[in-house]
Amino acid sequence: MAGAGLRDTRRRIKSVEATKKITRAMELIAAARIPKAQARVVASKPYAEKLVEVIQNVGGAAGGVSHPLLEVRDVRTVGVLVVSADRGLAGAYASNVIRLAERSLVQHTRAGRDVELYVVGKKAQTYFRYRGYNVRRAFLGVTDTPGYGDARAVSNILMDAYVSGDIDAVEAYYTRYQSAMTQIPTQYQLLPLAPPEGGEARTVSYSYEPSPAEILSRILPRYVEATIFNMLLEASASEHSARRRAMKAATDNAEELIRILTVQANRARQAEITTAITEIVGGAEALAADK
Numbered sequence: 001m002a003g004a005g006l007r008d009t010r011r012r013i014k015s016v017e018a019t020k021k022i023t024r025a026m027e028l029i030a031a032a033r034i035p036k037a038q039a040r041v042v043a044s045k046p047y048a049e050k051l052v053e054v055i056q057n058v059g060g061a062a063g064g065v066s067h068p069l070l071e072v073r074d075v076r077t078v079g080v081l082v083v084s085a086d087r088g089l090a091g092a093y094a095s096n097v098i099r100l101a102e103r104s105l106v107q108h109t110r111a112g113r114d115v116e117l118y119v120v121g122k123k124a125q126t127y128f129r130y131r132g133y134n135v136r137r138a139f140l141g142v143t144d145t146p147g148y149g150d151a152r153a154v155s156n157i158l159m160d161a162y163v164s165g166d167i168d169a170v171e172a173y174y175t176r177y178q179s180a181m182t183q184i185p186t187q188y189q190l191l192p193l194a195p196p197e198g199g200e201a202r203t204v205s206y207s208y209e210p211s212p213a214e215i216l217s218r219i220l221p222r223y224v225e226a227t228i229f230n231m232l233l234e235a236s237a238s239e240h241s242a243r244r245r246a247m248k249a250a251t252d253n254a255e256e257l258i259r260i261l262t263v264q265a266n267r268a269r270q271a272e273i274t275t276a277i278t279e280i281v282g283g284a285e286a287l288a289a290d291k
Contacts, residue, residue: 006268013261020254026089027247030240034180037237041177044233048226055219068163069193069220077114079136079158079167080105081190081228082128083174083235084121086143091249093175093242094123097185097235101173104187105133116167118158120232136161146236151229159224162191174231175238181245183238190227193220 082101084094101124108115116136119125125138137157142150161167170191176184 009265023247023250030244033240041233044230051223072192073168075168077167078108079170081118081172082124084124085239086122090243091246097175100185146232155225155228174235177234177237180241
C-alpha cells in the first residue's frame with residue numbers, strides 16, 4: 001500500500017494536470033481571438049486617417065476656426081482615461097498601464113491639480129478605488145470585444161465633461177499593440193485636440209455646404225470617437241496576446257512540475273519496493289536461522 005508521501009505526490013500530480021488543462025484551453029481561446037482582434041485594429045486605421053485628412057482640408061478652408069474641443073485652458077482639473085482589462089490571467093498587461101497612469105496621477109496631484117478618473121475595465125476600477133482615487137465613471141464588459149458604441153459612450157462622457165468645464169484636459173492611457181510579442185503602455189493627449197492644420201500637398205479647393213466651420217464642428221467629435229475606438233481595439237488585441245503568452249507559460253510550468261513530481265513519485269515508489277523487499281529477505285533469513 002502506497003505511503004502517505006506517495007499519495008500526496010500523486011494527488012498533486014492530478015491537481016497540476018487539471019490546472020494544465022484549464023491553462024491550455026485558455027491559451028487556445030486567446031490564440032483564436034488574436035487574429036480577429038488584429039484585423040479589427042488594422043481595419044480601423046484607414047477611417048481615422050481619412051478623418052484627419054478631411055479635418056485638415058476643412059480646417060484650412062475654415063481659416064481660424066474655433067471649437068470647444070480645440071479650446072486650450074489653464075489646467076486645474078485633469079480627466080484621466082485608463083483602458084485596462086475586465087479579466088485577469090494576462091500577466092502584467094493590466095498592471096503595466098495602470099502603473100503608468102498612476103505615476104501621472106501622482107505628478108498631477110503634486111502640481112496641485114485635481115484628477116478625475118474614467119476607467120475601462122474592472123482591473124483599473126478595483127485598483128484605483130481601493131487606493132482612494134476618485135473614479136468618476138467606470139465602463140465594464142468592454143475590453144474583450146469592444147464595439148464602436150462603447151467608444152461613443154466613453155467619448156460622449158469625456159467630451160461633455162470637457163465642454164462643460166468640469167475638466168480642462170483629458171489624458172488617455174492604453175496599451176498599444178505592436179506585434180503578438182510586443183505591447184507598449186502608452187500615454188495619449190486626447191483633449192484638447194490639436195488645431196487642424198491644412199496640408200499644402202493634400203488641400204483641394206472645395207465648395208462647402210454647410211459652412212466649413214459647421215462641417216468641422218460635426219467631424220471633430222467623430223474624430224474623438226474614432227481615436228478612442230482605436231485605443232479600445234489595440235488594448236483588446238494586446239490583452240489577448242498577453243493572455244496567450246501568460247497561459248502558455250503557465251502550461252509549460254505545469255508540464256515541468258508534473259515531470260518533477262512524477263520523478264519524485266517514482267523514487268518514492270522504488271523506495272517503498274526496496275523497503276518491502278528488504279523486510280521480506282530479512283524475515284526469510286530470520287526463519288531460516290530459527291530452523
